[in-house]
Ligand SMILES: NC(=O)C1=CN([C@@H]2O[C@H](COP(=O)(O)OP(=O)(O)OC[C@H]3O[C@@H](n4cnc5c(N)ncnc54)[C@H](O)[C@@H]3O)[C@@H](O)[C@H]2O)C=CC1
């Protein structure tokens with residue numbers, strides 16, 4: 001079996017590519033980073049250091065790479081059995097066009113079913129990619145693609161910061177990993193991949209992960225940044241921040257418990273485990289990485305506003321979430337275009353207009369007013 005994986009970055013090499021290869025699937029990485037692609041093709045293998053209580057290095061083999069902007073890619077789509085992505089949500093609409101071309105060509109020359117799984121931090125990322133691909137398909141191709149291609153949503157959880165290593169291919173990953181896919185969306189046989197779990201209730205797992213791990217991680221980054229820390233480890237070792245992060249995850253957790261019926265004790269244990277993962281001393285995770293693209297993280301359906309809307313829906317506490325959202329509005333990083341845009345928008349249009357523009361919250365809502373009050377209070381303290 002052959003898989004084409006878009007994005008030879010941290011999750012691509014350190015998680016999805018590794019699992020596929022360990023299940024005897026040949027992996028072809030498609031990326032735009034030519035030096036990285038060249039090195040993969042020279043070596044055909046790379047090391048993944050799994051750090052934690054039992055640190056070990058695994059060698060991932062049977063890999064190669066192609067440039068995702070090359071014509072070769074279209075032919076490759078014709079011949080593989082599975083396509084996965086870990087490129088970041090903002091890149092999905094870029095790869096949609098070559099995917100549409102490749103799938104159309106495949107339809108004419110190969111009648112085997114194929115599945116596409118986007119492994120991104122977003123709710124229904126593959127469904128989003130499908131919508132983008134369909135924008136580029138002809139009306140004649142659409143019914144055939146609908147029949148032949150499974151668009152499988154998934155949730156991915158493994159913390160993989162960029163490795164600081166002399167080896168450009170080495171990836172450093174935590175021991176924990178979770179990849180859950182929607183078993184109802186496959187076309188043809190479901191590939192047998194060790195470490196890929198199946199569910200028919202994906203939305204509960206996606207929201208549990210995104211609105212606990214990612215909400216808590218974003219909280220750690222934005223509160224940490226406000227307090228002058230550089231790394232997640234430094235921030236989570238500050239007891240005030242740790243307590244705030246935990247209470248933020250408990251607020252979003254209350255929504256998840258009420259919405260999906262998760263067991264309260266089990267969910268509390270899930271939160272504790274996540275706090276321990278943030279405090280993994282072997283992971284050197286930077287606040288600027290975890291807080292990256294704050295406009296995406298502040299958007300209506302992402303890890304901050306969506307849980308806040310849930311607390312309104314279920315009428316439960318949200319003071320800590322409100323303060324984290326205010327901290328996100330104060331996130332500054334001149335190397336991050338979205339952080340620069342956020343700062344510029346506040347300077348040009350004021351905080352209220354910026355909040356409404358990027359979060360979609362109603363400016364008259366009490367939550368918007370409380371976020372602005374918290375923002376002004378935190379800003380005055382800086
Ligand atoms: N790093 C982590 O701990 C986790 C990340 N994720 C998600 O996985 C996705 C990838 O994240 P990372 O691996 O951390 O990012 P990364 O930046 O390490 O990797 C992204 C890769 O995509 C490549 N890329 C950019 N444009 C491309 C294009 N047009 N075609 C093909 N490849 C392209 C980049 O060159 C890079 O190698 C994101 O959606 C992220 O939210 C999810 C769980 C954990």
Ligand SMILES: O=P(O)(O)OC[C@H]1O[C@](O)(CO)[C@@H](O)[C@@H]1O
Pocket residue numbers: 121156157158159160213214217218289290291292293
């Ligand atoms: O990858 P994103 O969506 O920018 O957010 C960073 C987050 O994703 C992760 O990389 C993986 O879940 C976390 O480490 C962090 O919470």
